[in-house]
Amino acid sequence: MKQTSTEEVGRLTGILPWLGTNLSRLFVSLFVPAVTFYVLLVVFRFLRDGQAPQWVTAIVAIIWGVGGVLALFLMANLIIERFPAQWKRRLTPFVFVGPALAILAWYLFIPTLRTLWASLFDARGEKFVGFQNYVYAFTSKAMLESFRNNLIWLVVVTAFSVGFGLIIAVLADRTHPAFETIIKALIFMPMAISMVGASVIWKFIYEFRPPGAEQIGLLNAIVTALGAPPQAWLLKQPWNTLFLVVIVIWLQTGYAMVIISAAIKGIPAELLEAGRIDGANEFQAFFKITVPYIRGTLITVSTTIILFTLKIFDVVQSMTGGNFGTQVIANEQYSQMFRAFNFGRGAAIAVVLLLAVIPVMYYNLRQFAQQTEAF
Amino acid sequence: MASVTYENVTKRFGEVVAVNNMNLEVQDKEFLVLVGPSGCGKTTALRLLAGLEEVTHGNIYIGDRLVNDIAPKDRDIAMVFQSYALYPHMSVYDNMAFGLKLRKTPKAEIDRRVKEAAEILGISQLLDRKPKQLSGGQRQRVAVGRAIVREPAVFLFDEPLSNLDAKLRVQTRAELAKLHLRLGTTFIYVTHDQVEAMTMATRIAVMRDGILQQLDTPQNLYDHPGNVFVAGFIGSPSMNFFDATLVESDGQLFVDGGSFRLEVPEDKIAPLLPHKGKEVIFGIRPEDIHAKPFVPPGIAKADMKADVDVTELMGNEIFVYCLTGNKSFIARVDPRLRARPGEQIELALNMANMHIFERDTELAII
Secondary structure, three states: OHHHHHHHHHHHHHHHHHHHHHHHHHHHHHHHHHHHHHHHHHHHHHHHHOOOOHHHHHHHHHHHHHHHHHHHHHHHHHHHHHOOHHHHHHHHHHHHHHHHHHHHHHHHHHHHHHHHHHOOEOOOOOOEOOOHHHHHHHHOHHHHHHHHHHHHHHHHHHHHHHHHHHHHHHHHHOOOHHHHHHHHHHHHHHHHOOHHHHHHHHHHHHOOOOOOOOOOOHHHHHHHHOOOOOOOHHHOOOHHHHHHHHHHHHHHHHHHHHHHHHHHHOOOHHHHHHHHHHOOOHHHHHHHHHHHHOHHHHHHHHHHHHHHHHOOOHHHHHHOOOOOOOOOHHHHHHHHHHHOOOHHHHHHHHHHHHHHHHHHHHHHHHHHHHHOOOO | OOOEEEEEEEEEEOOEEEEEEEEEEEOOOOEEEEEOOOOOOHHHHHHHHHOOOOOOEEEEEEOOEEOOOOOHHHOOEEEEOOOOOOOOOOOHHHHHHHHHHHOOOOHHHHHHHHHHHHHHHOOHHHOOOOHHHOOHHHHHHHHHHHHHOOOOOEEEEEOOOOOOOHHHHHHHHHHHHHHHHHHOOEEEEEEOOHHHHHHHOOEEEEEEOOEEEEEEOHHHHHHOOOEHHHHHHOOOOOOEEEEEEEEEEOOEEEEEOOOOEEEOOHHHHHHHHHHOOOEEEEEEOHHHEEEOOOOOOOOOEEEEEEEEEEEEEOOOOEEEEEEEOOEEEEEEEOOOOOOOOOOEEEEEEEHHHOEEEEOOOOEEOO
């Protein structure tokens, strides 16, 4: 009897502080964001309309940008702190992940939806045409050629980049460390060159001048020196696609090599020694110990390069512009969108490319997740 | 089954001499333990035998066959690595069968040998698992199993127990000794742990700085260490060493350490006489120092007084850290002794087990 009464008293006396804390919580929750937003807005107006010297604007912008992000985080955190413990625990992650999600949604998710929408309309985005653009994307001559070429790109670039990368990584691992560094630096070097830059370099290699003229292209210089007539390499179907493919193999081998090399360095020396004692020769050790051990890395590198080749654009654009039977999906999309100004078709091709990329991406991500627990 | 011979074997890594002119004969069916502190060249010696390193000078024979230029796989050896080096992408069964498959052993024969080895090691129920699903002890067994199925002439072990916890290590030690008896093959075993060496070895080779110090049976190594290093390395706690002089008075020979004077027993006088008056190192093991009144009868005792520094009760005995002069030493005494730090106690040393080493060469005189 006595116990219940004290409990009630306790509850009664608790009401005032309870009211107090919650009112102050409410106040803070409303007041702090309001002030924060107001300050940010004032500075934004200053940046937009202010006539201050440029360097002042720049400094204010930096402070506004960095400080603004910080202020927003602190504010959100402050609000979360007001909540009961259970809710606090539930909401805190969103304070930190939320802004990233919002930006992703704004810059990726919404544009994707808009592209999907645009793909159902005509060239100028005015008339609804249903799946007509997709019919074009799957049946037109240009797109069928693109599909074929992209498949060639995908298979050949991936196979050769990963293959060469693996072989070079293994061989370099066995040379003198100083020599290894030099080899790897040389082979990795093309990675530092942009796609267009690489195309410029390779244009000189494939350069064609009519017979009789001086050949400044490396390949034709060799061919004519051997007595054969010069060739217009980039016009020769179906080989010209392969000549373009070579450029990207040259670029990507370095990437594959560096990643694979790191994985090979991670193989314990004792494992290969155990293999040697067990009776494995070099080839058996390579295929039965080294390759299975770095299998995860090989898959990751392969899928990354597959993704890359599916989206291949720059080299084709700058070497042939997609002419002479070298068209690829991304370049066809570019042509439709920015040459023909057919936004409907361009969007439809973009969606097709996205659909082609998604499974590879999904596999790639799953592989990344699995690698954290290695075997 | 085979013997192993190291003949003037030297291994250099650049300027560093890892193994220095080593001569060693391992007999057929012997369990030889190479022991020494880390960096003493014991693992290199083993790797030279395995063919994982090439000798700089000298010859290595397995049986009568010179193996200097023979590939590891053709040396008829199997090795258990410190890290076990199991193939992570293969099941236990495939790990054990790998070497046999490479040798094109018939399937049925592989199956028989793997199952038999798994039976011996008690890992039959683990054959389908991957190494990462096994505990440390189970991995160690698989590594041993991978060696057993090969039925090699010589087994090589490179610190195979160092990744196990203390209890499992003791248990596995006994099992390896049993395995050696059962297989009747030559075992060469590298460790830095003198207890492993003492408990398992037929003979022990003690190494230091690439040089083979002494090769003998465990008991002989313990009773008659050839130099100060071996004396200090074998036995735990280590032997106590004192700088001392041999002096003669009244027809008796004494070990004079300044703060103590110990009578040399009759039968040890003769070999020590030539060193009379010289400075020597006197060595005595902690277990040969007794505290009065708990002195066993029938020992050649010599008395000594010392101050107690610290005591450690082990239950069956007490380690007493004593001081004489400024020199600290350890005695393993009867647990009934009640000695407090700071007290003076009376000790009796069993001089029958005394050791005397030359001061400059550190070689044993007796």
